[in-house]
Every structure is written in structure tokens, then in C-alpha cells.
Amino acid sequence: MAVTLRDIARKLDISHVTVSLVLNDRRDVTISQETRERVLDMAKKMGYRPNHAARALAMGKTQMIALWMPSPAKLYYGKVFEALYSLTRSLGYETVFCLADYDDSSRKPYDWPVDGIIAVDTYELVGKFELPRGIPVVSLGSHADTRSDSVTVDIYGGAMSATQHLIDSGCRRIAHVTTERPLTERRGRSAGFKSAMKAAGLRAELIVSDPGGPAKVREAVTRYLKRHGPPDGLFCYSDDFAFAAIRALADEGFTAGKDVRVIGFDNVPEGELSTPSLSSVAQPLEEMCKVGIHFLFNRIREPDLERQVTSIGMKLVVRESSGPQAEQSGMSQ
Amino acid sequence: MAVTLRDIARKLDISHVTVSLVLNDRRDVTISQETRERVLDMAKKMGYRPNHAARALAMGKTQMIALWMPSPAKLYYGKVFEALYSLTRSLGYETVFCLADYDDSSRKPYDWPVDGIIAVDTYELVGKFELPRGIPVVSLGSHADTRSDSVTVDIYGGAMSATQHLIDSGCRRIAHVTTERPLTERRGRSAGFKSAMKAAGLRAELIVSDPGGPAKVREAVTRYLKRHGPPDGLFCYSDDFAFAAIRALADEGFTAGKDVRVIGFDNVPEGELSTPSLSSVAQPLEEMCKVGIHFLFNRIREPDLERQVTSIGMKLVVRESSGPQAEQSGMSQ
DNA sequence: CTGAAAGCGCTAACAT
DNA sequence: ATGTTAGCGCTTTCAG
Numbered sequence A, B: 001m002a003v004t005l006r007d008i009a010r011k012l013d014i015s016h017v018t019v020s021l022v023l024n025d026r027r028d029v030t031i032s033q034e035t036r037e038r039v040l041d042m043a044k045k046m047g048y049r050p051n052h053a054a055r056a057l058a059m060g061k062t063q064m065i066a067l068w069m070p071s072p073a074k075l076y077y078g079k080v081f082e083a084l085y086s087l088t089r090s091l092g093y094e095t096v097f098c099l100a101d102y103d104d105s106s107r108k109p110y111d112w113p114v115d116g117i118i119a120v121d122t123y124e125l126v127g128k129f130e131l132p133r134g135i136p137v138v139s140l141g142s143h144a145d146t147r148s149d150s151v152t153v154d155i156y157g158g159a160m161s162a163t164q165h166l167i168d169s170g171c172r173r174i175a176h177v178t179t180e181r182p183l184t185e186r187r188g189r190s191a192g193f194k195s196a197m198k199a200a201g202l203r204a205e206l207i208v209s210d211p212g213g214p215a216k217v218r219e220a221v222t223r224y225l226k227r228h229g230p231p232d233g234l235f236c237y238s239d240d241f242a243f244a245a246i247r248a249l250a251d252e253g254f255t256a257g258k259d260v261r262v263i264g265f266d267n268v269p270e271g272e273l274s275t276p277s278l279s280s281v282a283q284p285l286e287e288m289c290k291v292g293i294h295f296l297f298n299r300i301r302e303p304d305l306e307r308q309v310t311s312i313g314m315k316l317v318v319r320e321s322s323g324p325q326a327e328q329s330g331m332s333q
Numbered sequence C: 001c002t003g004a005a006a007g008c009g010c011t012a013a014c015a016t
Numbered sequence D: 001a002t003g004t005t006a007g008c009g010c011t012t013t014c015a016g
Helices: A005-012 A016-023 A033-046 A052-059 A075-090 A155-168 A189-199 A214-228 A239-251 A285-301 B005-012 B016-023 B033-046 B052-059 B075-090 B155-168 B189-200 B214-228 B239-251 B285-301
Strands: A064-069 A094-099 A116-120 A137-141 A149-153 A174-179 A204-209 A233-236 A261-266 A279-282 A309-312 A315-317 B064-069 B094-099 B116-120 B137-141 B149-153 B174-179 B204-209 B233-236 B261-266 B279-282 B309-312 B315-317
Touching: A005 A016, A005 A033, A016 A033, A052 B052, A064 A075, A075 A094, A075 A116, A075 A239, A075 A285, A075 B075, A075 B094, A094 B075, A094 B094, A116 A285, A137 A285, A149 A285, A155 A174, A155 A189, A155 A233, A155 A261, A155 A279, A155 A315, A174 A189, A174 A214, A174 A239, A189 A204, A204 A214, A214 A239, A233 A239, A239 A261, A285 A309, B005 B016, B005 B033, B016 B033, B064 B075, B075 B094, B075 B116, B075 B239, B075 B285, B116 B285, B137 B285, B149 B285, B155 B174, B155 B189, B155 B233, B155 B261, B155 B279, B155 B315, B174 B189, B174 B214, B174 B239, B189 B204, B204 B214, B214 B239, B233 B239, B239 B261, B285 B309
Parallel strands: A064 A094, A064 A116, A116 A137, A137 A149, A149 A309, A174 A204, A174 A233, A233 A261, A261 A279, B064 B094, B064 B116, B116 B137, B137 B149, B149 B309, B174 B204, B174 B233, B233 B261, B261 B279
Antiparallel strands: A279 A315, B279 B315
């Protein structure tokens, strides 16, 4: 089977501990240069690969961190995954993925004894998940879990500014395109949308699709258009949803950015390359991930740190889909 | 610290082995119903969580499989990731991710003693990667690794039929939109494209972008359009690329599906919802993943199986971006 | 039906 | 500068 430290030691007629020390490049103990080289050579020659399970058992550390998040098949989460993965990797850790979605009921999330967990937007998906005892968790995204370190994003503010932008552009009928969620966020997109609408004295319209992703959104928007005619503006739950909405508009003969102003949410790179390019509220993705990982490793290093919490704002990115800028913003009723 | 089998055993004044047997629900040994229940209760009460590192060490199996693949931030690979993950998960295995990309030079792929590896399109990215001894690998995608089980996709055939469709639709100037690759596939998209063009007696045009994703593709296509004017048809390396190309066309005042016929590759779900909807060559994603996982677990179960190999065809999906169907396909020169 | 003993491959603490 | 001993938490014989 696989070659072990002892195999090497035996061949060299030394202790397997010495081999371990050399292979881990432990500079705090002194080992003769000669031994060092002999070990290194032999290890390479025999094709030694450390057994991480054994090491993990001995050290109580696995050098793995878990990612709990929605499916990377969703535009935005694909980017989040990439960012988180490469940060984790650059720190020498492996990444174990664990889907957190309300479709996945069978989740037993922290089956593996990972050294830490990053949970992204997991609150709105699975609610108050059970926190594993003794494993550091940091939660990223919309909701600040009060029991763990967290990086929250000001979804509410983002939603407000998107809505406000539509209002300022002269829209009077504005609908929020969203989907059914098991949990209602108190400071989420809907809330921000409604509050901006209310402040402007406008009626908040809602287009709620069945769960099932963008395809369902397209159907829902189409249905809505047939029944109520086109609103002036659409504020969408995510960029995926915005693309679906734009498609639905096209199906009914309307052009986004011309007939109807559309704003997405997340600002995925695809939005820049679509036609029309997509106005969107930018998730501070890079920063969020960077800070989150930072928090996590802080806590791994120092478990008794006091709670680390931060909040990051969002920024509206205006592109073609929200139409030409209004000359004057005086069209409120 | 964490509660162990022994903790439970001690509390109940029985052997930790018994506890292990109960907790693993080993029906081959007989254990009194009473003991069984006492153990189960106590385990729950004490919040027992098995230590998988220990178990892995003892059994030589980790119940983890590794995914080597390009970043899920790319449209197509996001879907692949999801499919593979959920299959793996449904079989009771954890998923460790390992990015295989030519940007990531620092890869030490199988650091963890996983029970198996799925490598997706890894050949064209990293070339003949080193196969870990003793760990089952199955490779999915464009290239059939001759040393492992593999599920190959007939990229070449797919590329040919896309190109042929453009030709049949009346295109005479057709360009393949692609990017620089470290390795050249002999039976890949370019090859299929060129061979179809050659057969039709047409000159194959190539638009090669710098590496760096869709944004670079947009630049490259724009540059090309300015210099050479619009081809009649564009056959793109991937759907991401197609979207970028369509954007570049729009930048120069051309409409995909009207002025220029565009076909992508992969058939990601987003293509159905874009405007115009995207014609594409469909990767047999679901089937590929299903068969791949099947192969992998076959081999995990039975290491000495003979090599499992299969090939799957692609299918052209015609939508709006490739324009209206030609009345007659007689426009060859 | 249950327990005792051994060992998976590694690291840590203490010798020498 | 190197070796010895012990143990991480679990599973697997093999005895009782």
C-alpha cells in the first residue's frame, strides 16, 4: 500500500520521528544536514505522500474549511465560490463544499471535522442553522448571525437606492421581481424596495415567481405583463432574475432599457456583457470574501477573540437596462 | 473537547466497541435492544459527533471524493459542479474541490486521501496530470485519458454540426471565436470547425482572444470587426464567449440573429433566457456526470475492473441567435 | 451478546 | 542530533 513515514525510516535505519521532523521542515529542532538530505531523497524516491487523515487525527486540525452556500450554478454564487476557494487555498487549506439550500433537506453540514466554516447567505435559506460546537463559523451576506462572526451586506440600502434610481428616472409603476422564500428577511430587498416606494408615495407592485429559478421567473413576469401591462420599472431580486425578466419583456414585445427600465442585483460580470448591459446593485463580493476569510482565520488562531462584525454597503451600477438618464428628476406625482 | 465513543461507553459502563457497533448500526452483530437504545439516547444527549479523521484512518477510506475542474464561476462549470456535487452527496460522500486551471500553478491536487477523483476537462487545462497511485480517477469531458476510466464528449462532432448549420444557413464568412490555450486538442472545437469549413470549400476565420475570460473576448471581437467587418456567422468556444461576442457585435451596431448568426457551445440554461436566445451545441452534462460518477463508484467498489470508457454525442440546439432558418440550403459557392 | 487488544499513520513530549 | 514512548478516535479481529 501507500508508503509511510516508518517505511522510509526503516529503509534508512532511523526513527520515523526524525523523518517526520525533516519532512515537516521543522527548523526548531536541529537535524544534521546529511540526514535531512537522505530523508528527502528517500521520500521522493519512494513516492511518499503524507496521510492527512492521520495527521488530522494526531493534531486535531484538518487543514480544511467548509463552504456552506447556495449552488454555484447560480451566477452570483459561482463568483463567490471562486473567491472564497482561492483565498482558502492560498492559505494552504482545502475546501469542502456543502450545499445550503432549501431543496436540500438531507444536509448534515459539518460531518467533516473542518477547522472552520464560511456560511454564505445561509440564514435566508435554511434559517437559524445549528452551529457546530467548537468550530469557528463566520457568516457572510444578508443576515448577521448574532452568534457568530459575520460580514453583512446592506441589502436593504442597496434595494432602496435601486428603487430610488428608478423613481428618479421617472418611473411611476415599479414592480419588484422576486420569488417565494421560506423565510422573510426584515431588512432585505423587498423591505428596501417597499420603503423607497412608500417614501415616494408610490404603490409597490410585486411579481412573485414560484421557486425553481429563472425559468419560473420568466413565466411569472410574462403572466404579469399579460394581466397588468408593463410597469415602468422592474427591480429584480438577482441578476439571473433580471435576465429572465428582460427575456419575458422581449417575449411580450417590450425592450428593456427602452420601454421598461430594469435593474438587477449582485452585479455579476455577465451583466456587463449582456445586451442590453444590465444595471445592477453591486455586491461587494471581493471585499466580503476577503474580510470573511480574515475573520475566520483570526478566530482559528485565537478562539477567544471577541465577536468580529462588520457591514459593507452596496453600490448601484447604472448601465443600459435601466434606460437613459432622466434630464430632470421631477416626475413624481 | 468533543465527545468520543469512549466518553459514552464510560458513562454507560460498557465497552466503547459496543458503542461503535450500535452507532454504526451494524446489524451483523447482535446487540440487545436495551443496550442499543441506551447508547443511542446517551449519544444524542451528549451531542456525539463521529470523528471522521479517526474513522478514515482506521478504515483507509475517507468518504470524500475530489472534484478537479475549472472554476464554477464559468457558466458551464457551475452547472457541472452542481450536478457532480449532488450525485456525490446522494451517495453519502463529501466533496472536496480542487481547481484545475492554467492560472493555478500551485496545485498539489490530491493532497487529501480522497476515495476517488473526478477530473473534468482537465486535460486541455493542465495536460497530462500526474495520476495519484491507487486512487481511482475518472476523467470527463473533451479528452479521453488513456490511463483512466473516462467519459468523453464528442466535441469535434458538435463543432462540425454547428459550423455546418451556419454554412447551411447561407453563411460564407464564418469565424471561430476562441482563446489561446496552452495545449492544442486534436479533436476539439477548432478542428471540427476547420474541417467543416474545408469540406464546404470555405476559408476558416479565427478570432483569438487573449486569456482572461469573456471580457477579453469582447475586445478581441470588437477589434476584429473593426478590421475585417462582420462575418456572416460566429461559432464560439463557449456560451460565455458567445454572449461576449454578441455584446461586441452590438457595440459595433450589429444584431446577433439578424446581421450575424451566432452559435455558442455548452448550452447553459442562461442561453434560453437571453435576448436573443442563444443557439448552442448542448453538452450532455447530466448524462456525462451520471455516467462518470457511476464509473467512479464501480471502480471504488471493484478496483480491478477493466477500463471503463464511453463517448457521448452533442446536439445542436437552434434558437434565435443563429438567425432565421434558410429556405434553401443552397448558398454554397 | 459483549469486552480486550491491536493498530491505522502521524505528531508531541520527553529522553538520550 | 536522534530515538522512545504515548496517544489522537476509531474499527477490526478474536476471546469470552
